[in-house]
Amino acid sequence: MPSNDPNAKNASGFTPSETKGLRERQPEASEEKILEGIKELYSSKPTERTYEIYAPDAVFHDPVGIAEGVKSIRAQFNGLAKLFPRADIPLFRVLENPPSVPKSTILIDQDVAYYRDPKGEPTKIVNSLLTLETNGMHQVVRHTEEWDHRRETSREDGFFGMLNEQRKKATAGFTGLFVSQEPPKKE
Numbered sequence: 001m002p003s004n005d006p007n008a009k010n011a012s013g014f015t016p017s018e019t020k021g022l023r024e025r026q027p028e029a030s031e032e033k034i035l036e037g038i039k040e041l042y043s044s045k046p047t048e049r050t051y052e053i054y055a056p057d058a059v060f061h062d063p064v065g066i067a068e069g070v071k072s073i074r075a076q077f078n079g080l081a082k083l084f085p086r087a088d089i090p091l092f093r094v095l096e097n098p099p100s101v102p103k104s105t106i107l108i109d110q111d112v113a114y115y116r117d118p119k120g121e122p123t124k125i126v127n128s129l130l131t132l133e134t135n136g137m138h139q140v141v142r143h144t145e146e147w148d149h150r151r152e153t154s155r156e157d158g159f160f161g162m163l164n165e166q167r168k169k170a171t172a173g174f175t176g177l178f179v180s181q182e183p184p185k186k187e
Contacts, residue, residue, distance in 0.1 A: 108129070
């Protein structure tokens with residue numbers, strides 16, 4: 001659950017207004033495969049290759065769940081594609097890293113339009129900040145999605161933060177029980 005405090009620092013270490021104000025930059029060549037994979041995930045078009053962007057023990061944390069490991073991450077995005085068979089990305093900006101953010105971290109400001117009916121109007125449009133922490137092998141080790149750039153609660157937020165984090169892990173685990181590891185078939 002996102003924090004209600006507009007001054008709370010998000011996963012990048014900055015406030016929502018600060019990250020929304022960052023300038024766009026050109027991606028590095030080493031980031032291209034990751035960015036392609038992210039676009040496939042968020043446009044409901046994951047393939048087997050898409051998940052190669054993640055390290056085996058990667059963590060995905062968003063307002064709905066905390067998925068630990070590639071198998072759990074696959075279930076989250078394969079489930080998303082079943083729920084929303086079409087998703088468009090009208091805004092996708094790779095952001096300049098402030099000096100305090102390591103070069104191995106990729107910051108993305110994106111809008112995603114989700115469709116339950118692929119031929120209808122968008123069901124929901126979501127703006128989010130993606131903070132992708134990578135390792136020396138150019139794999140994502142931590143993928144944090146924060147809606148409207150607002151910080152996600154965590155254990156550091158006390159008892160309710162701990163409860164929320166446990167709920168997110170349970171949600172991801174539950175999803176993993178019912179969603180196939182096979183990416184959705186293209187129609």
